[in-house]
Amino acid sequence: MKILVIGSGGREHALSWKLAQSPKCDQLFIAPGNGGTGEIATNLEINLKNHQEVIDAVVEYHIDMVVVGPEDPLVNGLVDDLKAQENLKDLLIVGPGKTGAVLEGSKQVAKDFMKKYGVPTAAAEVFDEETIEQGYKFLESLKPPYVLKADGLAAGKGVLITESLEEAKQNLDDLILHKKFGDASAKVLIEEFLKGIELSVFVLTDGKDYVILPEAKDYKRIGDGDTGLNTGGMGAVSPVVFADDEFMKKVEEQVVVPTVKGIQEEGMDYCGFVFIGLMNQSGEPYVIEYNVRMGDPETEVVIPRVKNDLVDLLAAAASGKLAGQKLEVEPYTAATVILVSGGYPEAYEKGKAILFKKPIKTVVPFHAGTKLEDGKLLTNGGRVMAITGLGKNMGEAISRCYKAVDLVEWEGMNYRKDIGFDLQKLGQ
Numbered sequence: 001m002k003i004l005v006i007g008s009g010g011r012e013h014a015l016s017w018k019l020a021q022s023p024k025c026d027q028l029f030i031a032p033g034n035g036g037t038g039e040i041a042t043n044l045e046i047n048l049k050n051h052q053e054v055i056d057a058v059v060e061y062h063i064d065m066v067v068v069g070p071e072d073p074l075v076n077g078l079v080d081d082l083k084a085q086e087n088l089k090d091l092l093i094v095g096p097g098k099t100g101a102v103l104e105g106s107k108q109v110a111k112d113f114m115k116k117y118g119v120p121t122a123a124a125e126v127f128d129e130e131t132i133e134q135g136y137k138f139l140e141s142l143k144p145p146y147v148l149k150a151d152g153l154a155a156g157k158g159v160l161i162t163e164s165l166e167e168a169k170q171n172l173d174d175l176i177l178h179k180k181f182g183d184a185s186a187k188v189l190i191e192e193f194l195k196g197i198e199l200s201v202f203v204l205t206d207g208k209d210y211v212i213l214p215e216a217k218d219y220k221r222i223g224d225g226d227t228g229l230n231t232g233g234m235g236a237v238s239p240v241v242f243a244d245d246e247f248m249k250k251v252e253e254q255v256v257v258p259t260v261k262g263i264q265e266e267g268m269d270y271c272g273f274v275f276i277g278l279m280n281q282s283g284e285p286y287v288i289e290y291n292v293r294m295g296d297p298e299t300e301v302v303i304p305r306v307k308n309d310l311v312d313l314l315a316a317a318a319s320g321k322l323a324g325q326k327l328e329v330e331p332y333t334a335a336t337v338i339l340v341s342g343g344y345p346e347a348y349e350k351g352k353a354i355l356f357k358k359p360i361k362t363v364v365p366f367h368a369g370t371k372l373e374d375g376k377l378l379t380n381g382g383r384v385m386a387i388t389g390l391g392k393n394m395g396e397a398i399s400r401c402y403k404a405v406d407l408v409e410w411e412g413m414n415y416r417k418d419i420g421f422d423l424q425k426l427g428q
């Protein structure tokens, strides 16, 4: 099978790494890929905003299956455009069409969907320019902290949480009146604050059946001890100690089953991953958000724990044949540490030479913001590389990660030094 992976991050490198291990994968392409993906796949220089370029590549390279990594092309209808091609009727596609991707593209639609199908989530109200006065009043009726969410895609920055009522009102103004995220914040959800510990749950569905992939915990803040600004994710671990059988049974019954039922009943065009961001509040799951893709950096710990042939699994999903598929999970623990550019998540420089003091053997370095220029590996983004370590327990996985992190160097490199430590304290 000839496979094309869409995207350029650590998530896509990890998916490609796993796909490349399958005997069913004859040729692997990635568009656009990064400085590391060229070792296992052919990087295709494609502008993902131009769907015709993707369609042309699928035709030119006789692609049998397309796996879409990031949310933007999904929300922007890449899958719909591929499906509209008369000459690509047999193409297998992993990723929802627009009618499914709206679960990530609009937080209001997602919230209405959750209410309709009885999925536990925080109570919320929606406001816009016309109803902003009611928004202020609603804020006054709530207790802090105040949670405000831009309705549309805001590159992971659309959630603003504050203890101060004045600041919450200011945030509402910034989002709606000052168009902080353009049209994406024309509507804003004001939501009840959930207190607990977060978990990322991943489901692969063909729109009617599903398998639940290993769960993960993401470390979102830039600083040790969960301090400082939010980032795209600074590390992840899998499994997660508090996601025990009892909790995961609740997640499956109360969240996954009604979600897949809703997808089916709404007639959404959905084949692919559903990433469910959950809060474990006193042992009960509440959905914070849906994403219509895998998480990054979660993929870098989830995928190495999947034992199944990923080509088989994804092809089954893409052809509506997930029924009866069973997930087999590797018994080890995975941890990943994200190496970032100095200054990230604020302004940072690119183009720094990356040095490996020794080759990394015990772990898999998944590249994200890297590029190869004249044979030299350079930084090319905020999140540069995900160093994944595997071990028989959390302690071993983490210590392998950090030993490997010590082998990588560039000017300004930064990373969190406490990935997984909180879970070790909980006994993992």
Ligand code: AMP
Residues within 6 Å of the ligand: 122, 147, 156, 157, 158, 159, 191, 192, 193, 194, 195, 198, 220, 277, 288, 289
């Ligand atoms: P999101 O961009 O939707 O992933 O949200 C970013 C982060 O905001 C989440 O990972 C949570 O840490 C936090 N968050 C979102 N909604 C809530 C909520 N209702 N209560 C508490 N924290 C929340």
Ligand code: GLY
Residues within 6 Å of the ligand: 156, 218, 232, 233, 291, 294, 295, 296, 297, 298
């Ligand atoms: N790690 C969070 C995300 O991928 O959205």
